[in-house]
Amino acid sequence: MSYVLNCEIVSHDQPAPGHFRMGALAGPIARDARPGQFAMLQTCVGFAPFLRRPMSFEQIRGEKATFLYRVEGEGTRALSTMRVGQSLSIQGPLGNGFPIDRTVRRHVIVAGGIGVAPFPGLAETLTRACRKPPEVIIGAATKRHLLCGDIFRDMACDVHLATDDGSVGVHGLASEVLETLTPGPDTRLYACGPMPMMRAVARVAAAAGSECYVSLEAQMACGAGACLGCVVESRLENEGERMVRVCVDGPVFDARVIDWETHDFDYDR
Amino acid sequence: MKPKLEVCLGGLTLKNPVTVASGTFGYGEEYARYFDIAELGAVTVKSITLRPRAGNAPPRLVETPAGILNAIGLQNVGIDVYLAEKLAFLRERGATIIANIYGETPDEYCALAERLEHAGGADAIEANLSCPNVHDARAARGPALVAQVPEQVKAYTEAIRAATTLPLIVKLTPNVSDIRAPVLAAQAGGADAVGLINTLMGMAVDPETRRPRLKNIIGGLSGPAIRPVALKMVWDASSALRIPIVGMGGICTAGDAIQFLLCGATAVAVGSMSFRQPDAALRVVQGIADYLARHDLPDVNVLVGAMKP
Numbered sequence: 001m002s003y004v005l006n007c008e009i010v011s012h013d014q015p016a017p018g019h020f021r022m023g024a025l026a027g028p029i030a031r032d033a034r035p036g037q038f039a040m041l042q043t044c045v046g047f048a049p050f051l052r053r054p055m056s057f058e059q060i061r062g063e064k065a066t067f068l069y070r071v072e073g074e075g076t077r078a079l080s081t082m083r084v085g086q087s088l089s090i091q092g093p094l095g096n097g098f099p100i101d102r103t104v105r106r107h108v109i110v111a112g113g114i115g116v117a118p119f120p121g122l123a124e125t126l127t128r129a130c131r132k133p134p135e136v137i138i139g140a141a142t143k144r145h146l147l148c149g150d151i152f153r154d155m156a157c158d159v160h161l162a163t164d165d166g167s168v169g170v171h172g173l174a175s176e177v178l179e180t181l182t183p184g185p186d187t188r189l190y191a192c193g194p195m196p197m198m199r200a201v202a203r204v205a206a207a208a209g210s211e212c213y214v215s216l217e218a219q220m221a222c223g224a225g226a227c228l229g230c231v232v233e234s235r236l237e238n239e240g241e242r243m244v245r246v247c248v249d250g251p252v253f254d255a256r257v258i259d260w261e262t263h264d265f266d267y268d269r
Numbered sequence: 270m271k272p273k274l275e276v277c278l279g280g281l282t283l284k285n286p287v288t289v290a291s292g293t294f295g296y297g298e299e300y301a302r303y304f305d306i307a308e309l310g311a312v313t314v315k316s317i318t319l320r321p322r323a324g325n326a327p328p329r330l331v332e333t334p335a336g337i338l339n340a341i342g343l344q345n346v347g348i349d350v351y352l353a354e355k356l357a358f359l360r361e362r363g364a365t366i367i368a369n370i371y372g373e374t375p376d377e378y379c380a381l382a383e384r385l386e387h388a389g390g391a392d393a394i395e396a397n398l399s400c401p402n403v404h405d406a407r408a409a410r411g412p413a414l415v416a417q418v419p420e421q422v423k424a425y426t427e428a429i430r431a432a433t434t435l436p437l438i439v440k441l442t443p444n445v446s447d448i449r450a451p452v453l454a455a456q457a458g459g460a461d462a463v464g465l466i467n468t469l470m471g472m473a474v475d476p477e478t479r480r481p482r483l484k485n486i487i488g489g490l491s492g493p494a495i496r497p498v499a500l501k502m503v504w505d506a507s508s509a510l511r512i513p514i515v516g517m518g519g520i521c522t523a524g525d526a527i528q529f530l531l532c533g534a535t536a537v538a539v540g541s542m543s544f545r546q547p548d549a550a551l552r553v554v555q556g557i558a559d560y561l562a563r564h565d566l567p568d569v570n571v572l573v574g575a576m577k578p
Contacts, residue, residue, distance in 0.1 A: 002302050004547055042545065047335040047493055051545055074332075091547065219330045221337055222544040226295035228315075228344045229330030229337075240321025240346045248299075266478060267328050 002224070003029050004091045009084050010064060016144055019114070020080050021058070022088075023066045029092045030065040033057045035100075035122035036215055036252045039092030040223040041067065043078040052091060053079065054220045054247070056118040056192075059151075065090075068117040068147065094223050095251045098122050098190055098213055100129050105186040107134035109157075110174050110201050112193020113145060118215055120151045122190060133157040135181065139174030139193065143167035175200035185209040191255070195268040202255035212255035218246040233259040272561035273568040274554070276310070276535050278513050279461025281393045281436035283310035283365060283536060286569055287526065287554045290491075290517050290540030291316055291369035291395060291440070292341065294550075296355040297362065303547035307363040308554060310536060314355070316371040316397050319380060321347035331473050331482040336492030336519075337541055338471050340485035343371055343400060348381060352388050360389075367438065369395040375425050379432035386433045394435050396460075398425055399442035399467035400489075416442040416467070419454035426458025438515060440464035443495075443502055452506040464515045464538070465506055466499045492541040493519040500532055507533020507574055521549065523556020530569070531576040 011023035029039065040052035053075040055067040071080050082088060098118075107126050109119050116138055127133040133155045139162040140146045146168065152159045161169025162177045170177050175197060183189060183204065191201040192215040205212035218230035225248035234244045234257050244250065244257070274285035288311040294300055297312045306312055324344025331338045346355065351368075359366050368391030372378040378396055385391040399416035415421045426439050439455040441448070443466040455463050468489025473482040481487075499518020506514055516534030520526050521542040529537050539550040546552070561569060 004303060049332055050335050050337065050492055050541070051332050219328055219332070221330055221332075221339075221541070222293075222299070222547075224299045224547065226299040226315075227293060227330070227339070227544060228324060228341050229339060231324070231327050231329065231344070233326070238321070239323045240350060242323045243327075243344055262326075264326070264484065266480065267484070 001032060002092055002094055004089065005029060006087045007090045009082055009086050009088050012082065012084055015147055018071050019068070019145070019147060020071070021066055021068045022079070022082070023064050024088050024090065025063045026065040026090055027063055029090055030060050030063050033060055033065060033093040034097035035125050036098035036118050037093040037095045038251060039065070039067070039090045039094060040220070041079060042089035043075045049074045049078065051075070051221055052223065054217065054223055056215070057093065057121055058117050059120045059124070068114070070114040091223065094247060096249070098215070098252050100125055101188070102129040104188045104211070106183070106188070108178065108181065108183060108187055108189050109134050109136045110178055110189060110191040110193070111137065112139045112174050112197040113141065114147070115193030115197070115215070116148050118192055119190070120148055123152055123155055123157055127155055136160070137162065137174045137177045137181070139163070139177070139197065141165065173197065173200065175204055178204050183208045183210040187211070189213070191215070195263065195265055198255070199260045202258070202260065205255060213252050214255045214258065215251045216246050216253060217251065220247055223247045233262045235259045270567065272558060272566060274558060276570060278393070278438065278515065278536055279436040281461070285310040285554050286530065286536040286557065287550055288313050288367060288515065288536060288538045289543060289550050290538040291397065293540040293543050296351070297359050297364055300543065300547055301358070301362060304551045305362070309364070309550055310554070311365040311367045311392070312359060313367040313369055313395060313538060315345050316343050316369045316400065317348050317351050317381060318343060318345055318371050319348055319377055321345065321350065326484045328482065328484055331488070333471070333473060333490065334494060336490055336494035337544070338473055338483060338488040338490050339468070340483045340488035342485065348384055352384070352390050356390050366391050367393045367395050369397050369440070371397040371400060375428035378425060378429050382429050382433040382435065386435050391435060393438060394429065394433060395438040395440050395464060396425065396429050397440050398422060399440055414442050414444065416451055417445050419450040422451045422454040423458040426455050426460050430459035436461045438462045438464050440467055442467045443498055444470050448502045448505050449509045452510055456510055456512050460512060462513045462515055462535070463506065463510065464517065465502050466495070466518045469495050469498060491519070493521055495519045496525060500528055503529055503534050504532040520553065523553045523560060526553050526557060527560060527572060530572040531574070533574040535570075535573050
């Protein structure tokens with residue numbers, strides 16, 4: 001079940017330059033949301049921009065849902081100007097969420113940049129389900145852009161940091177840190193971040209025999225499965241099924257389903 | 270006394286003048302979670318082709334000022350899966366179904382129309398002669414769209430007309446210099462109604478990567494940005510035609526819909542606005558009813574072509 005509701009913004013902070021965390025009272029949307037799902041947020045009352053913007057649920061606290069986002073264009077810029085007390089139209093929850101299996105022995109989260117957004121909620125759910133917290137790798141360009149480290153540490157996760165410039169943690173990629181943690185057939189990986197990062201994690205998973213779930217993003221118009229704008233190439237053989245919709249068939253996919261070879265990486269931010 | 274909302278498109282009676290634009294509403298299931306789709310005058314489903322189509326490589330969508338450029342490429346499940354898996358839901362919900370069909374040749378359109386009628390898969394057929402997003406082998410010889418060539422519009426319409434007794438709407442393109450020739454051709458070919466307009470051809474480029482924003486390079490523009498163009502075409506067409514028009518192109522509100530009725534449309538379709546507001550089409554139905562009550566008008570048909578010059 002999905003809803004379109006006008007929700008009160010109750011918090012709006014800037015944890016890092018250009019990065020915002022908005023909290024809104026989302027009623028049944030918050031109640032029903034699962035880690036990995038997302039919502040379509042209306043960023044303005046007029047048509048600049050026209051479409052809603054897809055945002056992962058970061059965490060849910062009762063009725064309050066938080067969205068962690070980076071300002072990248074017109075929509076997120078408009079969103080960043082919204083104030084506490086204002087009304088935000090939220091459509092959700094949407095998408096399929098991460099699979100939760102407490103019989104899996106080892107869970108490792110790999111986050112790149114703003115891709116960390118869906119993982120606080122996932123880490124909480126895994127901690128509850130498995131009676132122990134997941135391991136978390138967070139990669140970012142630089143120390144300033146590393147988000148949610150405190151949230152994971154408060155949950156007692158083992159947190160490993162990586163930065164492109166070496167300003168904190170390992171000087172290198174999140175996928176390189178992952179290799180040093182030696183995942184194996186008993187490991188389930190969850191990855192969200194730039195497409196090249198997720199492809200790298202998928203390769204590590206394949207070599208190690210680990211399960212791997214990636215959370216993708218795409219330009220979306222409807223977010224609900226109707227417009228077919230948000231597709232990504234899969235390895236499914238059937239012509240009618242080959243292009244999978246990130247909004248309803250995903251955003252979470254088994255990494256082996258995605259056709260990494262055909263994907264045009266030039267189009268990803 | 271409640272105002273009458275019923276309209277007729279040839280042999281098809283709609284409980285109200287509002288449908289949805291093909292390609293913006295899937296096969297109804299996606300939006301059924303937000304409102305009762307049977308309350309619409311009709312649900313116009315995503316274009317159905319003989320074989321399943323994967324559609325164009327992504328990116329297929331880019332937002333533009335007050336609009337969207339799309340190059341979906343007619344991804345659809347194909348007629349077999351439509352009949353076996355999608356139809357039942359629509360019938361169970363009690364929706365009136367307009368089946369949009371696309372083929373590479375007149376024979377393909379005919380085969381689709383026949384199968385749909387035979388299987389009870391549609392209450393009306395909408396022939397999509399105007400999608401700008403499919404690569405056509407004939408493009409090398411001339412215009413890529415059937416709907417840009419009046420003789421072809423007439424030939425295709427005649428063929429489909431002969432293949433089915435279902436009400437036939439012919440959906441046409443605005444990418445022509447004079448809309449009157451194609452609409453008259455559709456009328457001459459035996460169409461019960463014409464759909465105006467499909468998308469406007471457009472493109473967008475990323476200045477940083479220097480690449481087109483759409484993998485297909487070109488796409489179709491829809492949304493509020495095109496409404497004035499759509500409106501003018503409905504106005505031009507209505508003075509030439511005796512068959513009714515389904516007006517579409519950037520309709521967001523009941524006020525927008527009424528503009529189209531005043532310019533000569535008998536029915537309207539809400540398209541891109543559903544992406545932003547899932548129950549947009551239902552709100553247009555309600556808004557038209559409110560308008561009639563407010564203006565003390567007994568029947569929505571009073572508005573058709575009633576613009577005061």
